[in-house]
Structures are given as structure tokens and as C-alpha cells.
Amino acid sequence: MALAKDYASVMGRNNEIMKKALGLDYEEFESGRLRFDYEELMTSTGYTLEEIQRIQALTGVGNTPILELRNLTALARKYAKPGYGATILAKDEASNPSGSFKARRAACAVAHAKKLGYKGVMAATSGNYGAAVASQAAMQGLKCIIVQECFDSKGIGQPEIIEKARRCEAYGAEVVQLSVGPELFYSFLSILEDTGYFNASLYSPFGIAGVETLGYEIAQQCRARYGKDPAMVVCTSAGGGMVTGTARGLIKAGAKSQCVGASIDLTGLHMASDTQFNLKSCTTGHTGFGVPYAVDPDHSDVPRSAARPLRYLERYVTVTQGDVMYITEALANLEGVERGPAGNTALAAAFALAQELPVDEYIITSETEYTGAGKHLQPQLDFARDNGIEIFFGDPGTEDKPGTNIVLPKSPAYIKTKDMDMDRLRASFIRRACRKRDIMNPCDDDIKFLMEETLASEEFVRGVIAEMNK
Amino acid sequence: MAKKGDWVRIHRVVLDAAGRAPGVPEDTAKVPLEMWVKGELKADAQIGDEVEVITATGRTEYGELIEVHPYYTHSYGKFVPELIEIDKQLREELFGGGK
16 A cells, blocks of 8 residues: 555654664664764764775765965954964865765765665755765765755745755766655655665765865875964864764864854844845854854754764854855965855954964965856845845944845955854753753763763753753 | 647646655645756647656756746845955955055
């Protein structure tokens, strides 16, 4: 008898479908009431850093160059106090086969799928990850389906996402495009069930292990070239995988660099809103993903996400869409490197953060991404204007209103970061973790787990719980 | 008229507005969840017909035929004067402009 394919029936079979599609039983890692064994999950698939390096090298992934951005550094120093203005570097991840760091995650996911004998891979993503999975599937000889949220109810698509669809098709993948809404997951599950393909989730342990080589390379390359680790590594944060993997790789290399997360501030725009979908002018790297995935990593397409940014972030900053557009143009115009825009979120932040560091230090942004038709600041700004967004020069720090305007900095001096309140994020994480499992009186082991998950003190965790129970 | 074997794009409502997930924003809850996919047409048809296609991975999908020989039209966008302004400003700031 054919299985019922209505929404409730398919969603009801979620666990069963996922278990088959991941080749991994997450139940094995649950080790307490709140606790699961994160490190065991990360090592469960048996891939060491060396093994990942070998897998990535087979398809030309990784070992990307570091670009020293001399003119952007000189420009940042102009606005820094004397003796300040670290050298700005960029890890040129656009030179990976699919044009972004996501090739690192996809290489491992697809290799794992192949090893387990799956005939095809699927991923739910409107971002660069789709192209990465499609590219790897092409190289490793598996079929590939990418499910994208792409259009609003008027059928108008984000130019950036349409370009990513084109790229997936260029690599031979099937692209299923959907209108706005979280039920994308239903369509994804339903096709996963029909095809028996592997879920090449962004949040699997091998996906995140794939990013560890990035952090590791940053440390090795900086030591070889400059004789020291970068003082700061700035990572664009959306789903949290970049931050998590890079920080883990840096730790494995024994680097003492501070890992800083950066997202575009899109406060006020609802990510599942049909009418607000096309009012944003960057479709990733923003707080609409960055914040929910930081405070509740386990709402993704796997039971336990391997991307857990609050385990690693001591600092998380925001910049504005205008800052990112401006720095993207500056990167092309002053450095002769056309990349982004969304992947330049961390670069906009690094430009401002460099001014906090002494001149003899180094600050590196962990990625660049390819640029192309649709996925470029001109079509994205043009699209914004067509959707009634006002674009003008001013002070993004005080005038930015996501969904209403894009404020281009009136001078590079106005590119600034804003620090997110880490304690607020940590408290939100703790409350969500407790409420999700209905554990309002966590035991000592739960408290310890929450401390590991958020880098918080015992006093802080206990304080949040006491407040919640008031 | 589209011929059997033509590469086409189809459209289908996956969930009507009433069947959407609980908790979606009010504006989203008023509209259906729609899907677009491409594939090889299984039989001759007209635009607007309900058809079946074979996708790139060999799946059968059905929906309304909306486009024959679909192609991309996304571009580098229309002129954005602010970009010229940024370039001028950067040259001025870093290299002293035309000096």
C-alpha cells in the first residue's frame, strides 16, 4: 500500500525517514536528560582531521590561498588610532571547486554517502551549500536533489538564490524550488522518503568536521607566512557551521586566536514571512539564521546539530547590509578581487575590528565566496530598490532599518560593528534547552552540560534557571 | 504545443493555504506552498495542462506546464549610481583622488 503523503503523515514519519537517510542513530549519543555526547557524535563517523584532508584533496577542495588585503588594511589604518590597524587577511574559499567553503562540508558528506552505498544525496538549502553538494555529487558520481526556498507568493525570486539554482543545475543536479515557508522540510522529507537518498545535512558531524580543515589551514598558513597565529579569526555566521568548524580546527592546531562571529543585522524581518521575503537584500550570513541557530541549534534537519556556535564564541558582532555592500565594492575596487557579497559579512566586521588591534597583529576573515549574475551587489541593490527599499549614504550605525532601507556608509570610517549581548544569547539558549525537554529543575549534570554548551559560568546558568522558575 | 521529450518547467501547489503548518506568519498562512521543478515532458501538451515530467534524477513529478525550454534571465542588475560614488570615494580616501 502506498504511504500517505499528506503533511501530517509525512511529518509523523520524520524520525524513521531521517534515521534511514542519515545512516546514523542519534539516540546513541543521548547521555542524560539534557546532555548528549557532543564529542562522541563528532568522532562517531571515524574521520580524523588527516582523513578529512585526504577526502577533500581528492576533489581539489581546501588548501585555498590566503590573500593579504594591503589596500583595505591601509584604509582601515587611516581611521584607527596611532599604532593600531591589524593587517587584514582573507582565506580565499571562493577558489574551492564550487566557489565557497561549503565544498569542504559537501566533500565529506558526499564521500560518506558513497561509502554507505547511497545512490544519491539531497540537501535543503538556498545557499552555496546546494552548489557544493551538486559539485561533489558530480565528481563522486551520485545523483543530487537540492530543495530551495526561492520565491514569494507572487513568484518573484531572490536573484542571489536563482543564481545558486542555476549553478546546481550546471553541475547536473535536480533543483526543487519552493515558495516561502518552513514546510520546505515536509517536501524535503517526502522526496527523501521516495528516493531513499542520503540527507547531506549541513549540520551532520562529517559536514562540520569538513570545516575543521579550514581553521587548521588558517593557523598553519599564518604561521608559515607571518610567524604567528592571527589575533582574530572572523567568521560569517548563519547556521553556525563555519564558526564551529573553524574554531575546532584552530583548537586542533593549538592556535590561540580569538574566533569572532559576524552576521548582518536583519532584526525585525521574519524569515518565514511571505511579504518580507524579498525585503532582505542578502539571503544568508544574517541574524535571521545566525541568532536562532546559535540559541537553538537543534531545530535543523538532524536531531542533534554538530554546529554549536555558542560553544566557541566569546564574541559575536553584527554589521549592516550597507556595510557589507560597501566592503564588497571596496574589495573589488581596491584589491582587484570580486567576491561575495554575503560572504563578505565577516570582512566588513574585520575592517572595523582591525582598528581595535595593534599594527603588528593579523586579523583574518575565514571565507570569500564566488560572485556571479544575480549574486553580486549590483543586482542585489537593484532588486532592493525595485522592492521599495531606500538606498542612501549615511551612518548605518544609527540609520539602518532592515526591510526599509540600506544605508551605505558615507565614509569607510562609518563601517562599525555592534557587539551582541552574549549573556542574552546564552540565557536564551539555556531557557530553550530546558523548555524543549520540559526540564525546569536541571540536575548538576544538566547544569554542567549547559555550561559547556554556552561557555557560561555555573553561577550564570543557575541564575537563568532560577529566573525562569520565578 | 510542447512535444514529448521537451525540457519544461512545471508548477504545483504542494499545500493549500488551509493545510499550512501551524505557527507560520499570518501573511504566509494566507497563501499556498508552491513548487517549481524542471524535467522532460512525458507526453505532448499545451501550456496550462496538467502534465508529468521526468526530472534530472529520473523522478516523476506532476504539475501544471508553465514553460517550455526554460531559461535564466537573472543578470547583473540595472545601473546603481551609488556604486560609482563608492568607487570615487575609495580612490579619494586611499589614493588622494586625481592628485
